[in-house]
Amino acid sequence: MKFYKAYNLCIASELQFPELIETEGEPDAIVRFGNIDDAIATQYESGKSFLGEIPEVGKFFIHSGREIVINTVPGVDEALIRTLLLGPVLCVLLRQRGLLVIHASCIDINNKGVAFMGGSGWGKSTLATAFHNHGYSVLTDDVLPIQLEGRQAIVFPAYPQFKVFPEALSSLGHDTKSLSPIYQNAPKLSYKFTRGFQQTPLPLQRIYVLDKGSEHAITKIQPQEAFVELVRHTRAMNLLTEKEFVTSHLHLCTQLIQSVSFCRFTRKPSLEDLPDLVKLVEDDIAQLTAQDDSRNVDQTSSSYSLATKD
Template identity: 75%
Template sequence: MKSYKAYNLCIASELQLPELIESEGAPDAIVRFGKVDNATAMQHDSGQNFVGEIPEVGEFFIHDGREILMNPLPGVNEALLRTVLLGPILCVLLRQRGLLVLHASCIDMNNKGVAFMGGSGWGKSTLATAFHNHGYNVLTDDVLPIQIKTGQPVVFPSYPQFKLWPEAATSLGQDTKSLLPVSQNSFKVAYKLSRGFQQTPLPLHHIYVLDKGSEHKITKIKPQEAFVELVRHTRAISSMTEQEFIADHLHLCSELIKNVSFCRFTRKPSLEDLPTLLKLIEDDLAQVSQKNEVHYTLL
């Protein structure tokens, strides 16, 4: 069993996870193989259990944000098993640990987290990778875990790998022939970062909600609209149906809106316009920074 670092956790796993950074220390969570059945869940009945089956992959039991038990189907592709574990399964575990987990990617801009939130295929990974190529460090791809306590929400980094569509990888200067598929039958390729991965948590300051349109523009959105988008793009929300989890989730969304700036980022679907999109975001954040400086001066 090896230990790895991801999502601000030390994860000890019987399944090797080459996507993650190896680590040492007492494990915060353990991943192991074993039989999953109702009897297993009953033995750990504490209101913090999830038992589920993912078609063509296997059965999973997630207990109290500390343990994942996997029972994969015979002959299942190991890369596919890792993809499921590092995605939807760990999302449930992170939610059990009290984090708000969004469908978003996040970069480091001046020691502040800037996230791009949206559904699959909306360009989250492409934008984050483009910023990485532009010299910015990145924190997460596709899974954005946020700790919301008192004060500023904090983003926990994931692991140094992005999942890209081949055409996006090519437009970003990558040789797709040297990149392996994320898993068997996957259309996306795995791009492992050799540099520029932000390994320590950062405060989250901005969330851009991605949208498609006929022009590039950034518009401020109202709290009610931001709330709808947060609920729409929360990971693991359909798996955690107990009333206490739903109530806590709505509370976390409300708290995030109080402390983070939300904008809608509408773009024309064109990979050739990536430099323009990066400049648009940089200029938008620079304007926000200037307004804040003026505000502090007046105070």
């Protein structure tokens, strides 16, 4: 087995993952090959196991947030297996471990996480790559695990790889001829990078809900709307349907809304405008940070006034 670091986990795996960073230590989760039949889930406690099958790929058994057993169809593309494991399969495992997992990319601005949430093809990876081009570090490209600690949301980094459409990479000045699809015949390319990967978990400051429109705009959204968007863009939502997971998920969504600010980020479908979008977010975060700093100063002043009166 080899040991890898991803999503704040030490993962021991019989399947090699060239996308991940190798590490050492006691494994938090194990990925192994094994036989899987319909009776295997009955050996484990109900609600803590998931047995799923992807046609023409294989079966996946995920237990208690600690073990993934894979039984693949002979001859299946190994890159496809890795893509599924690092995406939907690990999403189930992370949710079993009590994390809120959303469909979002995340970058580091001033040592805080700034996330772009949306469905497939909405521009999450393209935006993250554009910010990376401007010197910002990236935490995750597609799967965003969040741990709620009291009123603070902590983002766990994924691994240093973008999955981006060729035309988006070309518009950002990258040579796509040397890049390969993420798996055979996939529409997106695998762009691995060695610099600008934020490996340390960060507090999450803001989530932008991506949308398409006739102009670029960032607007605040109300908590009720943010809640609907979070549920809509939670990973593995249709897979873990037991009451325990649903109740926990709704509670985590409520906690996150109380901890992080949400805005709707509307953009025109124009790759040429990516530098303008970066600037728009930079200005918005600068304004948010100034407001937070002012609020902290006011709270400090109030505390000092009360102390002097006492």
